[in-house]
Amino acid sequence: MTYRVPVRDGGLLAAARTLVRRQHRDVHAVRNVSFRIPAGQVVGFLGRNGAGKTTTLKILAGILHPTGGRVRVLGEVPWQRRNHYLREIALIRGSQPIGDAPELTVMDSFHYQQVLYDIGAAQFEHNLAELSELLDLGGILQRQVRALSLGERMRAGLALALVYRPKVLFLDEPTIGLDVSAARTIRTFLAEYSARTGATVLLTSHAMADVESLCPRLVLVDDGAIAFDGRRDELGSLFAPAKLIRVTVTDDEPDLTPYGEVLQRDGYQWLLRVGRSEVPATTARLLSRFAVADLSVEEPSLESVMDQAYQSLRRTTDLVS
Ligand SMILES: Nc1ncnc2c1ncn2[C@@H]1O[C@H](COP(=O)(O)OP(=O)(O)OP(=O)(O)O)[C@@H](O)[C@H]1O
Numbered sequence: 001m002t003y004r005v006p007v008r009d010g011g012l013l014a015a016a017r018t019l020v021r022r023q024h025r026d027v028h029a030v031r032n033v034s035f036r037i038p039a040g041q042v043v044g045f046l047g048r049n050g051a052g053k054t055t056t057l058k059i060l061a062g063i064l065h066p067t068g069g070r071v072r073v074l075g076e077v078p079w080q081r082r083n084h085y086l087r088e089i090a091l092i093r094g095s096q097p098i099g100d101a102p103e104l105t106v107m108d109s110f111h112y113q114q115v116l117y118d119i120g121a122a123q124f125e126h127n128l129a130e131l132s133e134l135l136d137l138g139g140i141l142q143r144q145v146r147a148l149s150l151g152e153r154m155r156a157g158l159a160l161a162l163v164y165r166p167k168v169l170f171l172d173e174p175t176i177g178l179d180v181s182a183a184r185t186i187r188t189f190l191a192e193y194s195a196r197t198g199a200t201v202l203l204t205s206h207a208m209a210d211v212e213s214l215c216p217r218l219v220l221v222d223d224g225a226i227a228f229d230g231r232r233d234e235l236g237s238l239f240a241p242a243k244l245i246r247v248t249v250t251d252d253e254p255d256l257t258p259y260g261e262v263l264q265r266d267g268y269q270w271l272l273r274v275g276r277s278e279v280p281a282t283t284a285r286l287l288s289r290f291a292v293a294d295l296s297v298e299e300p301s302l303e304s305v306m307d308q309a310y311q312s313l314r315r316t317t318d319l320v321s
Helices: 012-020 053-060 106-116 121-134 150-162 180-197 208-214 232-239 276-289 302-320
Strands: 002-007 023-028 042-046 089-093 168-172 200-204 217-222 225-231 242-249 261-266 269-275 292-298
Touching: 042 053, 042 208, 053 089, 053 168, 053 200, 089 150, 106 121, 106 150, 121 150, 121 180, 150 180, 180 200, 180 208, 200 208, 208 302, 217 232, 217 302, 225 232, 225 302, 232 302, 242 276, 269 276, 276 292
Parallel strands: 042 200, 042 217, 089 168, 168 200
Antiparallel strands: 002 023, 217 225, 242 269, 242 292, 261 269
């Protein structure tokens, strides 16, 4: 997908010149992205700012017509925007969870969805009651959309998008800007919804708590291309060359500095960063040399793995460009 964007130098003269002759530059937002998602899978679609995630989701949801490439979702070409396709999918954006009718109450918006998606009365009542309970909508159904807080808007937006039971959800940063408990409510809801309905979910988020609780598989996109596609627990071995050893030793004045990079020391407990391949030998040496009361080997946090992945991808981009 290539965007054509106008460019001009700063200053009045340059501004006047663009009145006569506009100059453009091509931005290749997505150029080498290829993946398949089996029905029912929940996949995290991650990448640095500007990597091409929202563009991809908009293409999949039929909002953008790409300049090239082939896409099928549920066997359909999304940008043909056939009615039966649009009834099977939902794109929910955390930055704009609800459409453009801020004067309506949330309940009116539900009735609008009922008419738009032609949902039978019994089905509508059942879905609404279920979503209302899961997302705790009782207190906001009679309120105008424009008067809702961001968290309330997100809960209402999710329910409005799901009341017609789409099979495929495209979620673009569903917890952006939410407080920790509101974000947890949304995550718990999404986990329950996907388990209960078997919906396929493609989710972008910069919040690693979302990714950790929802996405066993990750697709990492960078500079418009796929940089990783696999299980979440495989990402660490690719991008994070070290593991953590947390060890408690009861010796007097032990010195563990030769055994790894000391990240933390708290009384008898040490946290060491050790190269992945050196972990077995270092563990054996620690056990034989010290009076070890406790020892565990840990993977670095997903946040730290992603940080290392992004740094390494940035270095690669800098080298290529
Ligand atoms: N409407 C547009 N016109 C021109 N360029 C655009 C447009 N939308 C996005 N881009 C460019 O395409 C690239 C990919 O943008 P996109 O919004 O898909 O990134 P993203 O991965 O969703 O980023 P973020 O994490 O910051 O939301 C960026 O370089 C961006 O500047």
